[in-house]
Amino acid sequence: MTEISASSESPNEKRSKTRIQRENETRILLAALEVFSENGFRGATLDRIAATAKMSKPNLLYYFKSKEEIHVALLTDLLDVWLAPLREISPHGEPADEIGSYIRRKLESSRQFPRESRLFANEMLAGAPHIGDFLQSELKQLVDEKAAIFQGWIDEGRLAPCDPRHLLFAIWSTTQHYADFSVQVRHVLGLQQGDVSYYEEAVSMLETLFLGRLVPPVSTD
Amino acid sequence: MTEISASSESPNEKRSKTRIQRENETRILLAALEVFSENGFRGATLDRIAATAKMSKPNLLYYFKSKEEIHVALLTDLLDVWLAPLREISPHGEPADEIGSYIRRKLESSRQFPRESRLFANEMLAGAPHIGDFLQSELKQLVDEKAAIFQGWIDEGRLAPCDPRHLLFAIWSTTQHYADFSVQVRHVLGLQQGDVSYYEEAVSMLETLFLGRLVPPVSTD
DNA sequence: TATCATTTTTACCGTTTGGTCAAATCTCTT
DNA sequence: AAGAGATTTGACCAAACGGTAAAAATGATA
Numbered sequence: 001m002t003e004i005s006a007s008s009e010s011p012n013e014k015r016s017k018t019r020i021q022r023e024n025e026t027r028i029l030l031a032a033l034e035v036f037s038e039n040g041f042r043g044a045t046l047d048r049i050a051a052t053a054k055m056s057k058p059n060l061l062y063y064f065k066s067k068e069e070i071h072v073a074l075l076t077d078l079l080d081v082w083l084a085p086l087r088e089i090s091p092h093g094e095p096a097d098e099i100g101s102y103i104r105r106k107l108e109s110s111r112q113f114p115r116e117s118r119l120f121a122n123e124m125l126a127g128a129p130h131i132g133d134f135l136q137s138e139l140k141q142l143v144d145e146k147a148a149i150f151q152g153w154i155d156e157g158r159l160a161p162c163d164p165r166h167l168l169f170a171i172w173s174t175t176q177h178y179a180d181f182s183v184q185v186r187h188v189l190g191l192q193q194g195d196v197s198y199y200e201e202a203v204s205m206l207e208t209l210f211l212g213r214l215v216p217p218v219s220t221d
Numbered sequence: 222m223t224e225i226s227a228s229s230e231s232p233n234e235k236r237s238k239t240r241i242q243r244e245n246e247t248r249i250l251l252a253a254l255e256v257f258s259e260n261g262f263r264g265a266t267l268d269r270i271a272a273t274a275k276m277s278k279p280n281l282l283y284y285f286k287s288k289e290e291i292h293v294a295l296l297t298d299l300l301d302v303w304l305a306p307l308r309e310i311s312p313h314g315e316p317a318d319e320i321g322s323y324i325r326r327k328l329e330s331s332r333q334f335p336r337e338s339r340l341f342a343n344e345m346l347a348g349a350p351h352i353g354d355f356l357q358s359e360l361k362q363l364v365d366e367k368a369a370i371f372q373g374w375i376d377e378g379r380l381a382p383c384d385p386r387h388l389l390f391a392i393w394s395t396t397q398h399y400a401d402f403s404v405q406v407r408h409v410l411g412l413q414q415g416d417v418s419y420y421e422e423a424v425s426m427l428e429t430l431f432l433g434r435l436v437p438p439v440s441t442d
Numbered sequence: 443t444a445t446c447a448t449t450t451t452t453a454c455c456g457t458t459t460g461g462t463c464a465a466a467t468c469t470c471t472t
Numbered sequence: 473a474a475g476a477g478a479t480t481t482g483a484c485c486a487a488a489c490g491g492t493a494a495a496a497a498t499g500a501t502a
Contacts, residue, residue, distance in 0.1 A: 043263030135408035166426035173398035187356035205387035
């Protein structure tokens, strides 16, 4: 398995990109996101990606020289999206505000980028063969940093005692669930295919859950 | 896509099973669980399943007549495992006890059957092509029933006001996360491959989270 | 130990898969 | 309008894919 490091485009490592190049690369990446996020890396096929992108397979391979290269390109973009909401947590705000807005950012991310979320989930389920390094280095480092902030709040009595890392796990899982398990959510709630109206209820539920007791000075009554 | 309904075994629909038959079917199912749970239905191959089961592919197909039949057999077994903890929730207990023990049952299920959990997650990510009916009928019905219990508690002031279905989503996601995203959990916590020592911390975190405020009369101090 | 059903293997089949190649077409610049 | 470079296509390939047929090997039973 090739882990991601430096991304290199296919036609002409150097010269700036053509209009057609830019258009087609986005089309391919969009189609690939659709297919990879549904079936995972092994379950996806170049034929399906090409068909979704309305493009012949050899033409697709003119822009990305392998299935893996497309996947790596998607994952690279994804990791920024994934980390962005976490980075914003500040040690200077009120715990309730910081956690509350982090939850809202993550939920918003689930609503806006459900396929990216499923792409990430698929990679996890497969054992993170392509982004293991990222998890161990970049992510771990950022989590350590943010966990320290939480721990500080706990020590000051501004946050209920708990394991900061597991608090993050709880936030990640509950928010991503609405993207990754949206089929189940919709079926249980009796909603149609494209209906994502449950996000308002989700915000309310998760704020009640995470801010109700974990952050003592705040009352949600 | 074939939805599951009645399961039929391959050799001899009627006569009782041989020792060899029983042994080989379990070996196959175990190997298939390993492969399907990592790569999903499309990403899994009969060759890999056969290799994992230390069996030739035609021999494997002597016991199950298609890839799909193996998958259906696994999903059928899975659904019972998945529903069991939910069924146990009783309207007669204390909200804090019922929710607390439900969380512990779900966490225990994640620890004991992580591959089953990932199999389920893969099916969700793919859009539930095989168990869509189950979600809409059996699961929805059971959820409606249990949600009514929660709603009763809310009306009696024994549970903080919230959407009962979304409360269930939160419990499902947080508990299953430890099985489905175990790679991420381990990497972030800096643990080794097989190390699942984080489950104790998880119990503690989730009890703090779900029982801290949602259930007012109980104090976790 | 002979017999019969069960189990396993070997050799295969048609299709799908990821990927290549050279020729054909298109686009942009001059 | 012509030439060069960028783009697209059709024909193809070897390997992997899900699955089959029939013979060979094994197991149970009398």
